[in-house]
Amino acid sequence: MKFANVIVDISHEKLDRPFGYIIPDELEEEITVGTAVTIPFGKGNRQIKGYVIEITDQPSFDISKMKEIMAVEEGAAKVESQLINLAYWIKENYGSTMNQALKTVIPVKNKIRNIEKKTIVLNLNSEQLEEKIKQYKKKNAKARLRLLEELKINNRMARELV
Numbered sequence: 001m002k003f004a005n006v007i008v009d010i011s012h013e014k015l016d017r018p019f020g021y022i023i024p025d026e027l028e029e030e031i032t033v034g035t036a037v038t039i040p041f042g043k044g045n046r047q048i049k050g051y052v053i054e055i056t057d058q059p060s061f062d063i064s065k066m067k068e069i070m071a072v073e074e075g076a077a078k079v080e081s082q083l084i085n086l087a088y089w090i091k092e093n094y095g096s097t098m099n100q101a102l103k104t105v106i107p108v109k110n111k112i113r114n115i116e117k118k119t120i121v122l123n124l125n126s127e128q129l130e131e132k133i134k135q136y137k138k139k140n141a142k143a144r145l146r147l148l149e150e151l152k153i154n155n156r157m158a159r160e161l162v
Contacts, residue, residue: 002028003059004069006039006050007098016097018053020061022068031055034084036073049073051102053084118159122151 005018021039023031031037033052041048047070059066087101096104124132129152136145150157 003056004052005054005060007053008041009049009099020059020066022066024068027069027072030072037069038071038073039069040067119156120159121156
């Protein structure tokens with residue numbers, strides 16, 4: 001049987017200590033130091049997030065009072081043991097809580113945006129186009145003028161070229 005010491009994801013000074021949890025057999029392969037996990041917390045077994053800071057064969061708490069880790073957080077960044085050591089150093093030297101220090105060193109997961117390809121199409125007839133070109137020359141609107149001159153030649157262009 002393996003045990004994990006977990007820092008809960010609650011920024012409160014009184015909770016700034018590790019809590020002991022039992023690692024269930026089915027999660028033993030997935031959980032390493034730095035893994036974000038879902039744990040039951042408190043008397044009501046409220047589900048919260050925590051970070052495994054140590055894995056051991058010897059429980060640091062009374063086994064009869066320990067609860068099991070419920071799940072590994074999907075898509076959460078894994079905190080390397082070096083980053084946990086850095087977080088501990090930040091906690092000791094700058095007076096923060098361990099949870100705040102962990103959040104400082106955890107890499108932020110990048111969200112990937114879909115890139116939309118847009119096209120600009122000229123929808124003016126030749127008379128309207130010449131009128132707009134004269135208007136922009138008078139106003140000294142150089143960017144709009146360049147755009148219309150390019151659209152006059154090609155009739156359409158990729159938005160990323162603008």
